[in-house]
Amino acid sequence: MFTIGDFARHGRVSVRMLRHYDATGLLRPAHVDPATGYRHYTAGQLARLNRIIALKDLGFTLQQVREILDEKVTTEELRAMLRLRQAELEAAMAAAAARLVQVEARLRSIESEGRMPTNDVVLKHVPSVRVAELTGVTPDFDHIGPVIGPLYEELGRRLDAAGITPGDTGVSYYEDAPDGGILVHAGIEVSVTPRDDGLRVLDLPPVELAATIVHRGSMETLLTSIQALAHWIEANGYRSAGYPREVNLECPPNRDEWVTELQEPVVRA
Secondary structure: OEEHHHHHHHHOOOHHHHHHHHHHOOOOOOEEOOOOOOEEEOHHHHHHHHHHHHHHHOOOOHHHHHHHHHOOOOHHHHHHHHHHHHHHHHHHHHHHHHHHHHHHHHHHHHHOOOOOOHHHOEEEEEOOEEEEEEEEEEOOHHHHHHHHHHHHHHHHHHHHHOOOOOOOOEEEEEEEOOOOOEEEEEEEEOOOOOEEOOOEEEEEOOEEEEEEEEEEOOHHHOHHHHHHHHHHHHHOOEEEOOOOEEEEEEOOOOHHHOEEEEEEEEEEO
């Protein structure tokens, strides 16, 4: 048997924690000296301690840990819980990283107020383009990334299954969703006949007049270019006629090297 100090060292936990687990009934000592009150543990109890710590680190409360252990959770079940928790944490980390990038983009827009690069805006006609697309709904622009990414992944799978070779240009655009939120269209240029059989292929109408600007960088940093368009539109006597299209001209593995053209439909104010 091990003293509580020795057992704590082997389990890589504190003596105070072991006393707490004893008090709550999660992990009782194998033997308590009736004369001194000293606690003693066996090496076999490390297995239960490992389960307690693993479940606690997965985010379960001590009450939940007790209930799970009482049901004799297996190693395979613990592994499945770990994989699930790992996926949740990775998603949370990705969301937090994306939010930091958005805050940085917002800060850059604040810093550049009064000196937006509106000289980079070009007014032009945008011809019709044929795309294959999938759609989804997001509550707001802060959550477009988690929606549009999977849409493009699924679109790629469906194009491959249909034996269709897409072009190199992605075209995404947005509409107000009927029940609130934003309807996201994730499209890519194709040269096949229009259809709507699980893989929608359609011709996007031409834009008679669009204020356009080329954005270089990840989509999370798009804000500065979008607001540069807004300043140009107002300063030159136009008004917006809808959401801008986002035309992905270059999409290398490094997202910071992406090149995207924003095409915002405008009319004379």
